[in-house]
Amino acid sequence: MSFSEFHESGGGIIWMGPIDLLGLINLGLFAYLLFSKTMKKNLPDKTLQALKQIGGLALAWGAFATLAGFFQALGALEEAKDTIPFPVICGGLRVALITVLYGFVVYMISMASFIIFQFTKPAESKSI
Numbered sequence: 097m098s099f100s101e102f103h104e105s106g107g108g109i110i111w112m113g114p115i116d117l118l119g120l121i122n123l124g125l126f127a128y129l130l131f132s133k134t135m136k137k138n139l140p141d142k143t144l145q146a147l148k149q150i151g152g153l154a155l156a157w158g159a160f161a162t163l164a165g166f167f168q169a170l171g172a173l174e175e176a177k178d179t180i181p182f183p184v185i186c187g188g189l190r191v192a193l194i195t196v197l198y199g200f201v202v203y204m205i206s207m208a209s210f211i212i213f214q215f216t217k218p219a220e221s222k223s224i
Contacts, residue, residue, distance in 0.1 A: 106194035111161040115195065118154040119202045122147055126209050139217050144210060151206020158199020165192035 097105075106112045125147045132139055169188050173180065 102194065105191050106198060107161055107165070111164070111195050112198060114157050115154050115199050115202055118150050118157070119205075122150050122154075122202065122206050122209070125150070129209075129213050133213070133216070139213055144213055144217075147206055147213070148210040151203040151210075154206070155196075155199045155203035158196040158202075161195035161199075162192055165195065 103112050103116075125143055129139055129143060129147070166189075169192055173185070
């Protein structure tokens, strides 16, 4: 399955698009933090927190999209007049989980970046 097929089966632009956008924003924040680090500038705490929080938002959006997919799938099952084969139901559930998986990947990358930048940040000296 190619990335575009994966993306389209997960809900297309409506459900996967916001996760794409959040992933791109995090990529930009990562590039900014990496540039700041290579230029030996202080890493802004707000930018580090934004990196983490935007990743969390991607995970939350993926979970929300999965719940919406389950709601639609269960509604279709309820309206079905005939018995639906179990493999068809399993295939539908597999497709419904794509958005939460994609959001979780964006979250994991965000958290790994946050942890790396947080632990490589120089300790601030406190003056009395």
